Amino acid sequence: MCGIAGYSGKGLAPREAETLLMAMSDAIAHRGPDETGLQIRGDTGLAHRRLSIVDLEDGQQPMEGAGGRLRITYNGEIFNHIELRRDLECRGHRFRTASDTEVILRLYDEFGPDCVDRLNGDFAFAIHDARLRRLFLARDRMGVRPLYHTWHGGRFYFASEIKALLAVPGIEPRLDPFALDQIFTLWSPIPPRTAFTDVQELPPGHRMIVQNGAAKVERYWDLDFSNVTHDRSEAERAEEVRAMLEDATRLRLRADVEVGTYLSGGLDSSVITNLARQRAPNGLSSFAVTFKDPALDESRYQEEMARVLGTRHHSIECDAEAIATVFPEVVRHAEQPVLRTAPAPLYLLSKLVRSQGIKAVLSGEGADEIFAGYDIFKEARLRRFCARQPSSQLRPHLFRKIYPYLANLKRQTPDYLAAFFAISADQPNDPLFSHRPRFRNTAGAKLFFSGALKETLKGYNAADELVSILPDAFGSWHPLHQAQYLETRFLLPGYILSSQGDRMAMAHGIETRFPFLDHRIVTLASQIPANVKLRGLREKHLLREATADLVPKRIADRPKQPYRAPDAAAFAGCPPAYVEEAFQKSGLKQNCLFDVEKTVRLYNKSRLNSFTGFRDNAAFVGILSTQLWTQQFARQVRTADATLTVHT
Secondary structure, three states: OOEEEEEEOOOOOHHHHHHHHHHHHHHOHHHOOOEEEEEEEOOEEEEEEEOOOOOOOOOOOOEEEHHHOEEEEEEEEEOOHHHHHHHHHHOOOOOOOOOHHHHHHHHHHHHHHHHHHHOOEEEEEEEEEOOOOEEEEEEOOOOOOOOEEEEEOOEEEEEOOHHHHHOOOOOOOOEOHHHHHHHHHHOOOOOOEOOEOOOEEOOOOEEEEEEOOEEEEEEOOOOOOOOOOOOOOHHHHHHHHHHHHHHHHHHHOOOOOOEEEEOOOOHHHHHHHHHHHHOOOOOOEEEEEEEOOOOOOOHHHHHHHHHHHOOEEEEEEEOHHHHHHHHHHHHHHHOOOOOOOOHHHHHHHHHHHHHOOOOEEEOOOOHHHHOOOOHHHHHHHHHHHHHHOOOOOOHHHHHHHHOOOOHHHHOOOHHHHHHHOOOOOOOOOOOOOOOHHHHHHHHHHHHHEOHHHHHHOOOOOHHHHHHHOOOHHHHHOOHHHHHHHHHHHHHHHHHHOHHHHHHHHHOOOOEEEOHHHOHHHHHHHHOOOHHHHOEOOEOOHHHHHHOOOOOOHHHHOOOOOOOOOOOHHHHOOOOOHHHHHHOOHHHHHHHOOEOHHHHHHHHHHHHOOOOOOHHHHHHHHHHHHHHHHHHHHOOOOOEOOHHHOOOO
16 A cells, blocks of 8 residues: 555646655655655656555556556555466566556556456556556545545646645645535545545546546446345355455455554454464464543453464553544544544554554454444334334333443433434435434534534535435335445445544555455345344344354454544543644634634533533534644635635
């Protein structure tokens, strides 16, 4: 995994182009601490920051191919590059390196833009085709690796991170108020929108051709639940899942450096760590975050699994002070406001991994999305039951049962629970039925938006926009599959793989690999009937059956404990100076984004550590991160709306 950047367009002198590319490259130097490279040919320039994982000696980039006709700058890993190489050699291609980079180049030479259909991996790359005078860009199916782009001064610019685009003279950071509304509703912007006006993200599973001053974007892959099959027994499906998961893990251990694993103490990471350990004759390094707060801590399960497998286990303990210390850096790397502090411990974890000399780790991320492990899937099933059985006395008991770790929720009355889960208001045919309570609870934080911001957003609804881009077949899918699509296609790439994944890991030059997100497994899971994945209220039923021998029963059967970190509590008591600065009236007035009086009251309340609900916690972290975002990125903090224009 690396950092890439570049441009396409006329008007830059060679010296000017070199200076520009170097500035873009320097802005993302943390993504590739091992090597730097840049090339300028005609009106196109490519830059690369390398994190050396495969072919340490000859994998330098940008790389040329096809007699100099093609050049590539590439971020990621192609896990099936050995198989692709064999196939290409049978077609007459001869290789001069052992890198997966050259495989992509020759694959493009052979198949053109359709080369992406053959790639099994996590990637974002740009290929300059000199003969066709075009730039071809592509991003992996699940959105593991980021790719952003913008137009400025008649030229097209792209990069792994927005920081590199902001290094281009004349590109000013401007906050997109509609992206902010989406974050304060859906937790992340809907791609291609980003927090920055005029900067777009190439969505997962999309490719792009830039030619003759215009760009064409098209989808080449999407998650599809239209092909559910009923032709196999549960045992046969479990066997198929197990075999594919073993192969996905095998492929993701391919590297010329040591590969470690994240070990959270839950089922998914324990499965992956066990499979990886079986293929690591020299032992395996595992890494984990622990918390001082016993309500959040899973260290005893992590340590038990590490003992069972004999891994070289390393952990880092996070407390409120540690989270508060690194939070500004977290926001800088996330490049967007966040509503939770959960990325902070992962930022610290990747720093620990790097300190142990490890560059790549496997993660169990993705299993909850594709095998139905999240509580929100069970919650939606219960809400549908309650909609059908409005007088059932089981309703409060069932809702308390699925969230045993939320003490406050367990104490609430049946009427509160009914309102909280929006049992009566939502209709089962609502496309967002499964996620409507989450979106509604999150959007409660918008109570703190300023009058000017509300006026800018008047008539806009982020949830409605989400509905407008759902696939045509969405309404015909099983309700669980609808919920899985929403979680997998939006929250996973937009928040989990980004703010908690790529950005926190690459802040310290760490490549994270996700066996569960092998597109073969994702496709297979999409064809499995809903009741085989979520059996009653037993989440990930089929995955549990498929991996029963890999994880001690005490760990596999323990109640699910979602990954959480202290939110507003991390800043209570004696907050760092930057927190007080962010909530000062003068700064709030200057940004014009939040209601000053309400926000100051929220801050004073936080000093007493008296938050109990999700809305206040999300509002506090959201406002704090937005203020930090504007301080770090916006030389002139402006939104797209003139009424909010302010100058710093």
